Amino acid sequence: MFCRFVLSVNALFITSLVVGCTWVKIPEEARAVDIVEESRVASCRQLGNVTTQVKWKVAGVARNAEKVQTELDDLARKQALGLGADTLVRDRAEDGEGRYRAYLCERQF
Template sequence: MKAKFIVLLSFVGAVLFGMGCTWVKPVEGVESIALVKAAVVQDCEKLVTSTVLVTHKVGFINRNPSKVANELLTLARNEAVALDADTIVAEGPAMEGKQRFGLYQCR
């Protein structure tokens, strides 16, 4: 019985530790990517719409929504760097670890 408790406690500890980790790392150049409202990009060239996805649950436990949102934004900025975009626009809210962004060339 004690061994099962220790295994369960180890599992719970690992899950809680994993929930606090940031899994998405920014690539070089993301600091120059602007996140703006749709009205700002009216005179810009839209390159693509990108749907980004991160883990929003660890097991049956939801991850911190702000961490998930930050990771979604980082992924969108990483994608913008790869496609030579300089501006991104969220095209809707984040839902279950998924969000759509428009990637634009404005400068």
């Protein structure tokens, strides 16, 4: 009985550590890609769409929503570089998936 309790506590502890981790690392230049509201890209040129995915649940436990969003945004910034974009507009993000539109604004704002 005591062993089962100890195993349960250990499992909860390990799960809480994993749920709090951030796994996404991006190049420094990707941090310069802005994520803005749609109203700010009226004079920009759309280059394409970006879709990103991260784990939003670990062992059936939902991860911190803010960390998941940060990871989705970071992955989108990295993909935007490949398109030659400097700006993103977030279309939606849920269940570990983010959808964005990529623009070249040449720092108009």
